Amino acid sequence: DLLASVHPKDAERIQAEMRHAEKHDLPFEGEFRMLLPDGTIRWLLAKGRSVDARRRMGVVLDITERKRAEEAVRESEERFRFMADAAPVMIWMSDTDKLCTFVNKSWIAFTGRGVEQELGEGWSEGVHSEDRRRILEIYTRSFDARQRFMMAYRLRRFDGEYRWILDTGAPRINAGGAFLGYIGSCVDITEIHRAEERFRLAVEASANAMVMTNQRDEIVMINTEAEKLFGYSREELIGQPFAMLVPARFRRGNAPYRAEFLAAPQAGSMSAARESFALSKDGRELPVEIGLSSIEAADGLVLLTTIVDIAERRRAAEDLEKERAFLRQVIDTVPDFIFAKDAQGRFTLANQAVAAAYGTSVEKLIGKTDADFNPNRVEVEFFRRIDQEVLDTLQDRFIPEERITDALGNVRWLQTVKRPILEHNGSGRQVLGASTDITKRKETELQNQDLRGELAHVSRISTMGELAASLAHELNQPLTAILSNAQAALRFLGRESVDLAEVREILQDIVQDNSRAGEVIRRMRALVKKEKLEFVTLDLAALIRDVATLLHSDAILLNVEIVIETDDDLPPVVGDKVQIQQVVLNLLLNAFDAMKESPRNERKATIRTEAYGRMVKVSVRDTGPGLTPEKRARLFQPFYTTKLQGLGMGLSICRSIVEAHQGHLWADANPMWTEANPTRRGAVFSFTLPIQEGTQDPSRSEQA
Amino acid sequence: MTKQSSTVYIVDDNPSVRKALTRLMRSAGYEAKAFASAREFLADGHEAGVACLVLDIRMPGLSGIDLQRELNKAKKILPVVFITGHGDVPMSVQAMKDGAVDFFPKPVKDTVLLKAIEQALARCARERGERDEMEDIRSRMDSLTPREREVLEHIVAGQLNKQVAYDLGTVEKTIKVHRARVMNKMGVDSLAELVRLTERARIDKT
DSSP: OTGGGBOHHHHHHHHHHHHHHHHHTOOEEEEEEEEOTTSOEEEEEEEEEESSSSOEEEEEEEOHHHHHHHHHHHHHHHHHHHHHHHSSSEEEEEOTTSOEEEEOHHHHHHHOOOHHHHTBTGGGGGBOHHHHHHHHHHHHHHHHTTOOEEEEEEEEOTTSOEEEEEEEEEEEEOTTSOEEEEEEEEEEOHHHHHHHHHHHHHHHHOSSEEEEEOTTOBEEEEOHHHHHHHOOOHHHHTTSBGGGGSOHHHHHHHHHHHHHHHHSOOTTOBOOOEEEEEEOTTSOEEEEEEEEEEEEETTEEEEEEEEEEOHHHHHHHHHHHHHHHHHHHHHHHOSSEEEEEETTSOEEEEOHHHHHHTTSOHHHHBTOOGGGTOOOHHHHHHHHHHHHHHHHHOOOEEEEEEEEEOTTSOEEEEEEEEEEEEOTTSOEEEEEEEEEEOHHHHHHHHHHHHHHHHHHHHHHHHHHHHHHHHHHHHHHHHHHHHHHHHHHHHHHHHSSSOOHHHHHHHHHHHHHHHHHHHHHHHHHHHHHHOSOOOOEEEOHHHHHHHHHHHTHHHHHHHTOEEEEEOOTTOOOEEEOHHHHHHHHHHHHHHHHHHTTTSOGGGOEEEEEEEEETTEEEEEEEOOSSOOOHHHHHHTTSTTOOSSSSOOSOHHHHHHHHHHHTTOOEEEEEOTTOOTTOGGGOOEEEEEEEEBOTTSOOTTTTTTO | OOGGGOEEEEEOSOHHHHHHHHHHHHHTTOEEEEESSHHHHHHHOOOSSSEEEEEESOOSSSOHHHHHHHHHHTTOOOOEEEEESSOOHHHHHHHHHTTOSEEEESSOOHHHHHHHHHHHHHHHHHHHHHHHHHHHHHHHHHTSOHHHHHHHHHHHTTOOHHHHHHHHTSOHHHHHHHHHHHHHHHTOSSHHHHHHHHHHHHHHHO
16 A cells, blocks of 8 residues: 555555565665555655565655755756757766766767766766876876866867867866766867967067066967077076076066056056166176066966167167267367258258357357357358358259358358258258358458459559640640640731731631640540440349348458348339449449448448339439548549548449430439438439330339 | 840740740740740750740650759750640649649630740740859859969968968968968959858759
């Protein structure tokens, strides 16, 4: 009846088991379900053995609760297996005997073998023979210590290829704290491993020494370059603190730098390269440049230290510095001026010669301009103008001579070459210049020129003097004859008996002498005119510039600033180029002469062209003492002069020339004159030239 | 001395001036003779009468200044009036130093020129007279015997006949005869006149 209440599903099995036990006189133990009258099912454990042929004794235990627990476990295990089989990673389990009891479908799919082949120790057959011993050791050691482990090894895949596997294992402990074995998962890290391998190869192939350290700053990897640099072998360094490669005196300073890096590890961060020293195995300190970068590796963040041997670079830098110093010495030894200026005229380079001339040091000159050292406005302006031209045209300029007033106030003559220093975009940003001091040569030349000038002047004076004297003499002869004849005639007429024949003869002679005098005057005019005028269209602005250029040297010597104010829109004029040049030259020289006593910084000659009715007016204005009414009245008289060495012919000849051109020449007081500054009134000499026929009236040219 | 007996020589290379000046001189009543150059003038020579020279300075060949020097060297008494077209101060100073009467730039006013010519002629006449007198004295002195000259020297020195006789180692009577002959030969009546002539001759010699 006990049996009668056994669950029908178990009854047959239990009966069979019991029969079997009875038959062989074996103890019986069996679990079965009992169906209670209320329909519930309970699990019972029956244990029994036969006492004698007839009797048996046994116990029946209600194991429903245990069964339920077991059921739950089985269900969870099933669920686990189900999940494990569905997982993309390979999962294994082992029991307390270290033997494999489970591999999931992924594993099977990976190895392509049967489940039975993998269980027990079968799985290790697929491990690469080079890795097998190592990982079994790790497994056994970790297992015995009940520790988690992680190991990488090569496992044969179904297609025969060994793949790198990262196998992570952990002990299984049940709720009651009982050790159940291990469970582990494997991932295929071949790609990662390859990447790491590539990284390792890259590091190895690097031309720079590289040392990889872990977060405890222990060396985990070095490359061949590092071996060569430090003189250590890999084996000697792996596992050692990085500080071993740093000279003692730098360790303190170096550590926080690395520590900061290690304290806040961040993948991919890099530090800027920094110069320091490294310590080699033989105790030498090596100048190096150190760069740090942190890298996310399979086993966490690592620090990659790149060490560049900069001994060579440093030597090169020292050589460069030496070379630079040498060149500096060379340019400072050269007596010529060597300099460079930027677009604002500031010195960017200057040698000792320039500094000495300006009475300063090279250092103080840099960043300053000529104007900061040279009080001579005209010189500074001239330098600046040429500099600007070089920058604008990007052409070299050769200046045959220019002046510079040095710190002692001495005038030095320079011959200069200026050249643009081009930027990458082709624009000129600086002017490079080299000037040779030609003062000695120039002084000799000036002396010669003075001498020549004097000679020329003397010969001009004597020629003109002789000319004038001979003209006077020639004119005097007929005048003397006329006068004497006339007086003789008067005397004859005063007599009682007048010899009319004689008087007639005298009068005829007077007429003749008069025409002789006229002839002399005509010849004098012809002399002044020289030859037939050649009328051509004149470019007045160019003509004036030519004359100004001709007088450039004189202007510099006398410290006169020539200002040209020409109006480019003026209609063309006609005239004899040479003669008009002479007029302009003469007026300019007069202006220079007039300013000889003016203060050096107030000498300015301004040449201006402007429309003047149907004429074009050219005026030359000086800043000299000006003209008194008496002087002005006599200005154009021949042989009138205010100059010690002058003949007084200049202005009268100029006037003859201008008048031969149908123009006028006159003098005015300088309109710039003011009551406040009566001594600087200056004078303006102006002349006009008629506009070329057939050209537009200047006042209407705009409408046309 | 009348104007008619005076001659004005004109040297000027300019024919018009030459002709006009000649006329002016004639209109003023002088004899005028013109030459185109200094050489021409020197070659032609000139009258012994009272005369003067109107000279242009600048002439081809010998200049006016050169001609004046030549005349001075030859001890000709012929005062010079310069007229020039281009005279300067140093030139006029030199001319005046060399004895020119005056120096005028051309053209020159008739009154000014004629006044200078009058002065020149007067100077000529005076100097000629002096020279003639001197020559007369000298010829009289030359006519004296050596003994008479010795006597003359002593007399003009103020010695009495007795002293002279003593000095010359002779007797007073002989000196008296010599003295009378000297007075006669020299054409003087008094001792004072004899002394004056002797003095002039001496000055002229030195």
